[in-house]
Amino acid sequence: MSKFGCLVMGPAGAGKTTFCTAMIQHLQHSRRSCFYVNLDPAANEFAYQPDLDIRDLISLEDVMEEMLLGPNGGLIFCFEFLLQNLDFIANAIEPLSEEYLILFDLPGQIELYTHIPLLPELVKYLSRMGPLNINLCAAYLLEATFVVDKAKFFAGTLSAMSAMIMMELPHINILSKMDLVKDQVPKKELKRFVDPDANLLDDEDTGRGAAEHTVDVSDPREVDQVMSGDSFKRLNRAVARLIDDFSMVSFLQLDVNDEESVGDILSYIDDAIQFHEAQEPKDPREREMEEPAWEEG
Numbered sequence: 559m560s561k562f563g564c565l566v567m568g569p570a571g572a573g574k575t576t577f578c579t580a581m582i583q584h585l586q587h588s589r590r591s592c593f594y595v596n597l598d599p600a601a602n603e604f605a606y607q608p609d610l611d612i613r614d615l616i617s618l619e620d621v622m623e624e625m626l627l628g629p630n631g632g633l634i635f636c637f638e639f640l641l642q643n644l645d646f647i648a649n650a651i652e653p654l655s656e657e658y659l660i661l662f663d664l665p666g667q668i669e670l671y672t673h674i675p676l677l678p679e680l681v682k683y684l685s686r687m688g689p690l691n692i693n694l695c696a697a698y699l700l701e702a703t704f705v706v707d708k709a710k711f712f713a714g715t716l717s718a719m720s721a722m723i724m725m726e727l728p729h730i731n732i733l734s735k736m737d738l739v740k741d742q743v744p745k746k747e748l749k750r751f752v753d754p755d756a757n758l759l760d761d762e763d764t765g766r767g768a769a770e771h772t773v774d775v776s777d778p779r780e781v782d783q784v785m786s787g788d789s790f791k792r793l794n795r796a797v798a799r800l801i802d803d804f805s806m807v808s809f810l811q812l813d814v815n816d817e818e819s820v821g822d823i824l825s826y827i828d829d830a831i832q833f834h835e836a837q838e839p840k841d842p843r844e845r846e847m848e849e850p851a852w853e854e855g
């Protein structure tokens with residue numbers, strides 16, 4: 559029997575927990591079952607108490623105190639500990655039927671999505687490749703307020719791409735907190751961020767025609783000059799073109815105060831994990847054939 563889930567990812571403060579809350583409410587209104595898993599060992603408050611909470615296994619505060627680690631080292635320790643105690647997740651999830659949507663609320667430390675292999679290892683365990691056999695997708699949230707600063711927006715887009723490459727899961731990118739920008743940024747302009755358009759950066763002074771110069775990276779003054787000058791703008795443009803040329807990233811827009819917007823995102827999640835197909839009644843023999851064979855070790 560398959561299970562269905564969504565990993566909610568994104569930088570600190572992107573609105574992951576708020577999104578999970580809105581999604582739980584929407585699922586409840588639609589009479590659908592939801593299982594909410596908090597995987598952030600530093601989380602504080604929740605509108606909905608998680609059904610499974612990593613803090614019942616290990617808390618970041620205790621780790622930092624006992625191991626004399628900072629917040630980032632502490633988080634890595636917590637995830638390593640979770641990976642050594644996967645029964646903690648399995649015992650809670652194994653009994654769930656395929657009607658449940660399992661929401662995993664992840665921490666906001668960006669390094670988890672960029673260069674530390676802990677999350678891919680967890681994904682492998684949870685997903686169809688592993689014993690829990692969850693049809694998983696990833697929802698990556700980026701704050702819509704980033705559209706005001708185009709370089710920041712493209713840097714955020716790169717982090718979303720990095721997560722896509724690391725997780726190898728069906729992936730949905732979401733511009734969160736749309737309520738904060740929809741009255742400030744014209745709809746037509748916003749559309750250019752939804753399917754990122756490299757020409758956005760051409761709208762600004764891009765320093766075309768600046769003299770080519772090899773930078774001495776050992777000289778902080780030269781590096782400073784580059785980061786605030788023409789080379790930096792050219793680098794931004796090159797990155798934006800790469801994203802645009804390969805149509806690598808596009809965004810859905812989320813306004814958590816608008817039930818329709820939350821419902822639209824849920825439809826994309828359902829499609830990505832093929833939720834509705836699994837709810838159709840099946841011939842028992844067909845069901846048996848679909849069960850993947852998982853071998854221990």
Ligand SMILES: Nc1nc2c(ncn2[C@@H]2O[C@H](COP(=O)(O)OP(=O)(O)OP(=O)(O)O)[C@@H](O)[C@H]2O)c(=O)[nH]1
Nearest residue numbers: 569570571572573574575576665666734735737814
């Ligand atoms: N206006 C507005 N504020 C939001 C929205 N979503 C989240 N916020 C606010 O943004 C802040 C961070 O929201 P969270 O949901 O805690 O973000 P998070 O990504 O879970 O944060 P971390 O767990 O620290 O990574 C809170 O103050 C929220 O009230 C939104 O859609 N609109």
